[in-house]
Amino acid sequence: MSKWLDNAIFYEIYPQSFCDTNADGIGDFNGIIKKLGYIKELGCNAIWLNPCFKSPFGDAGYDVSDYYTAAPRYGTNEDLKRLFCEAHKLGIHVLLDLVPGHTSSEHEWFKESMKATPNAYTDRYVWTDSIWEEPQGMGCIRGISERDGSCAVNFFSHQPALNYGFYKPDRPWQQSMEDDGPKATLEELKNIMRFWLKMGCDGFRVDMAGSLVKNDDNGKGTIKLWQNIREFLDREFPDAAMVSEWGEPDKSLQGGFHMDFLLHFGPSHYNDLFRCEEPFFSGRGEGDISEFVKKYMENYEKSEQKGLICIPSGNHDMDRLARSIHGDELKIAFAFLLSMPGAPFIYYGDEIGMRYIENHVSVEGGYNRTGSRSPMQWDSSVNAGFSAAPKDMLYIRQDEAPDRPTAEAQINDRDSLLNEIKKLITIRQSVPSLQSNGKITFLYAEKNAYPFAYLRSNEAEKILVILNPSHNEASFSCQYIPKEAIYTFGKAVSYENGIITMPGGSAGFYRI
Ligand code: GLC
Numbered sequence: 408m409s410k411w412l413d414n415a416i417f418y419e420i421y422p423q424s425f426c427d428t429n430a431d432g433i434g435d436f437n438g439i440i441k442k443l444g445y446i447k448e449l450g451c452n453a454i455w456l457n458p459c460f461k462s463p464f465g466d467a468g469y470d471v472s473d474y475y476t477a478a479p480r481y482g483t484n485e486d487l488k489r490l491f492c493e494a495h496k497l498g499i500h501v502l503l504d505l506v507p508g509h510t511s512s513e514h515e516w517f518k519e520s521m522k523a524t525p526n527a528y529t530d531r532y533v534w535t536d537s538i539w540e541e542p543q544g545m546g547c548i549r550g551i552s553e554r555d556g557s558c559a560v561n562f563f564s565h566q567p568a569l570n571y572g573f574y575k576p577d578r579p580w581q582q583s584m585e586d587d588g589p590k591a592t593l594e595e596l597k598n599i600m601r602f603w604l605k606m607g608c609d610g611f612r613v614d615m616a617g618s619l620v621k622n623d624d625n626g627k628g629t630i631k632l633w634q635n636i637r638e639f640l641d642r643e644f645p646d647a648a649m650v651s652e653w654g655e656p657d658k659s660l661q662g663g664f665h666m667d668f669l670l671h672f673g674p675s676h677y678n679d680l681f682r683c684e685e686p687f688f689s690g691r692g693e694g695d696i697s698e699f700v701k702k703y704m705e706n707y708e709k710s711e712q713k714g715l716i717c718i719p720s721g722n723h724d725m726d727r728l729a730r731s732i733h734g735d736e737l738k739i740a741f742a743f744l745l746s747m748p749g750a751p752f753i754y755y756g757d758e759i760g761m762r763y764i765e766n767h768v769s770v771e772g773g774y775n776r777t778g779s780r781s782p783m784q785w786d787s788s789v790n791a792g793f794s795a796a797p798k799d800m801l802y803i804r805q806d807e808a809p810d811r812p813t814a815e816a817q818i819n820d821r822d823s824l825l826n827e828i829k830k831l832i833t834i835r836q837s838v839p840s841l842q843s844n845g846k847i848t849f850l851y852a853e854k855n856a857y858p859f860a861y862l863r864s865n866e867a868e869k870i871l872v873i874l875n876p877s878h879n880e881a882s883f884s885c886q887y888i889p890k891e892a893i894y895t896f897g898k899a900v901s902y903e904n905g906i907i908t909m910p911g912g913s914a915g916f917y918r919i
């Protein structure tokens with residue numbers, strides 16, 4: 408694993424909504440380059456850039472129509488290359504978003520694949536051999552091709568599934584992983600990775616990484632496929648960093664990914680933290696952290712030494728963090744996010760508590776996700792400094808509340824969320840046991856109870872983390888005595904006769 412992942416802190420950029428420099432109402436590469444200093448200043452040293460390739464944007468770019476060309480609305484390949492270079496000058500690594508499972512139905516490969524005459528792309532996608540048979544358990548595209556067959560889709564109905572084979576084919580049209588079509592798709596995927604890695608990107612966030620091989624037996628085929636890619640990377644690009652949208656670290660890390668996300672779907676109980684009726688990090692104090700911790704430990708034990716479990720503040724698919732928690736609750740949530748193992752991921756705008764925008768009509772396949780994708784609020788100038796275009800030209804309507812948070816105002820306010828996060832990042836970067844690979848031991852994570860406490864450690868040091876998002880003071884019995892405080896928020900902790908008491912709305916990291 409690349410050394411830089413040891414203390415990587417990622418910032419996720421949704422390019423559409425970050426910064427527009429040519430007043431067309433949509434973010435662009437030059438805008439990202441312009442704001443690299445801001446990201447650096449915040450303390451992040453890596454970026455995950457959402458898809459920025461040619462696309463009809465029926466799913467915000469997760470419907471690629473040309474993997475080798477940047478979407479003109481963001482700039483050119485040269486601009487993207489310059490983004491890599493400028494980021495590197497600041498010590499910032501850049502991961503691109505790789506969408507290996509499907510393309511847009513407008514991709515040239517798919518147009519070729521729809522033809523009745525066999526050609527090099529006939530087996531690029533998963534097709535049945537008759538229009539009257541649909542692939543089971545998957546949606547499909549049917550009735551628009553000259554070719555007799557139905558093509559499986561991976562997500563929306565305009566995203567045909569690329570063919571990596573079936574783990575155990577049981578219909579004549581199902582190919583095995585070893586067949587020529589699936590093998591050619593895999594080689595093409597390597598070509599795409601090679602192309603961007605050579606240009607200077609530092610690795611990939613992989614979309615729906617667990618979905619490639621069909622009829623898979625518990626991920627076995629897909630794990631094997633990623634192991635094959637791992638060998639290729641080890642040979643040609645040993646420093647490339649890979650993070651999967653999979654949500655099952657026991658599988659993805661075995662496949663050779665360095666990192667996997669906890670997600671709002673799947674078995675992780677991630678939603679218990681910030682996105683359920685009674686989130687643990689709400690001041691109401693009605694939440695439950697215990698199930699999350701139980702699942703986390705299961706994954707942690709299975710994945711230790713192999714790679715990192717990454718907890719995002721949010722992403723372009725989930726509700727904004729600030730939809731269900733606010734004010735000090737957000738600060739305590741970040742004290743958690745920035746003191747857990749693995750590489751933290753901050754979704755653009757979460758550092759200023761950007762809000763979920765209610766009642767948005769879907770933009771580019773966003774549906775309810777559109778409310779989490781509104782343009783960044785930089786300052787008090789027109790369109791919050793996002794774009795000089797007329798307001799009605801903005802790609803997504805912004806938060807229009809008069810008190811909408813902005814980066815500028817928060818930079819100038821010592822007590823802002825942004826400055827709290829900066830402080831937390833500075834501490835994390837100076838205390839190795841708090842970084843990606845420091846061990847974690849949970850000390851107090853009881854059912855329906857507060858506070859939440861854990862130990863981060865390495866051979867040299869032990870840091871006790873205590874978080875009490877609830878409004879009420881809370882105690883637990885602890886064998887460790889909090890000594891030197893390296894971070895505190897809210898009121899001070901007290902210790903008496905083996906009992907630690909944490910006042911409501913407080914957090915602290917202590918050497919013991
Ligand atoms: C992933 C992406 C999401 C996209 C989907 C299909 O979940 O994060 O935005 O719509 O895959 O590619």
Ligand code: CA
Binds near residue numbers: 431
């Ligand atoms: Ca623009």
